Amino acid sequence: QQQVKQSPQSLIVQKGGISIINCAYENTAFDYFPWYQQFPGKGPALLIAIRPDVSEKKEGRFTISFNKSAKQFSLHIMDSQPGDSATYFCAASMTGGGADGLTFGKGTHLIIQP
Amino acid sequence: DAGVIQSPRHEVTEMGQEVTLRCKPISGHNSLFWYRQTMMRGLELLIYFNNNVPIDDSGMPEDRFSAKMPNASFSTLKIQPSEPRDSAVYFCASSPRTGGMGWDRGTEAFFGQGTRLTVV
Numbered sequence: 001q002q003q004v005k006q007s008p009q010s011l012i013v014q015k016g017g018i019s020i021i022n023c024a025y026e027n028t029a030f031d032y033f034p035w036y037q038q039f040p041g042k043g044p045a046l047l048i049a050i051r052p053d054v055s056e057k058k059e060g061r062f063t064i065s066f067n068k069s070a071k072q073f074s075l076h077i078m079d080s081q082p083g084d085s086a087t088y089f090c091a092a093s094m095t096g097g098g099a100d101g102l103t104f105g106k107g108t109h110l111i112i113q114p
Numbered sequence: 115d116a117g118v119i120q121s122p123r124h125e126v127t128e129m130g131q132e133v134t135l136r137c138k139p140i141s142g143h144n145s146l147f148w149y150r151q152t153m154m155r156g157l158e159l160l161i162y163f164n165n166n167v168p169i170d171d172s173g174m175p176e177d178r179f180s181a182k183m184p185n186a187s188f189s190t191l192k193i194q195p196s197e198p199r200d201s202a203v204y205f206c207a208s209s210p211r212t213g214g215m216g217w218d219r220g221t222e223a224f225f226g227q228g229t230r231l232t233v234v
Contacts, residue, residue, distance in 0.1 A: 034222070041227070042227055043205050043207070043225030043228055044157070044205075046222040046223070101147050101159040102147075102223060104158075106155070107156055107157070
């Protein structure tokens with residue numbers, strides 16, 4: 001059972017454009033929603049994260065929009081640059097309990113064309 | 115700190131052989147995770163340790179997989195016997211987060227560079 005569904009699988013955006021990646025979750029107990037960025041040959045690294053008590057979080061060109069009622073959240077990359085080309089993973093987790101590792105979406109391969 | 119260190123970076127083995135993947139977490143981190151990454155299934159959590167104790171191993175695919183954390187600075191993931199379908203990139207991650215503590219940027223999971231395993 002996939003608890004975090006991510007789309008699209010791949011995305012091509014022109015330099016300067018807005019990249020948008022969407023995720024949906026099922027478990028209402030999730031209370032932490034990070035986005036990880038992975039470059040080829042590297043491990044994923046935390047990019048930005050949000051908790052469900054806010055609807056938006058912005059860090060530089062990266063913004064998370066969160067819709068608790070729809071159980072959806074998205075990553076927006078403004079003024080996309082070729083250096084943003086990477087695989088992006090959304091994830092979810094909950095505080096407490098035994099199984100509190102991160103549950104990841106399947107990833108989005110983003111290509112920013114110069 | 116050098117970050118999470120995994121070895122080897124690449125491993126090619128024949129079906130039926132035993133494979134051992136190694137991980138050195140960031141010093142002072144309480145939590146350690148093993149993930150497997152494939153094109154089809156993405157990043158899957160295999161097992162999670164907190165203070166060297168396995169907390170959740172529900173993601174371990176079958177009895178051929180085992181993981182240990184004998185001390186705070188070392189963990190292994192063993193596959194015996196290995197099969198071609200085990201081919202994947204295996205990541206180790208560590209976090210200063212203690213079980214029950216909320217996740218936050220200060221308690222994020224730091225990933226190693228992974229071990230690419232190919233079973234032929």
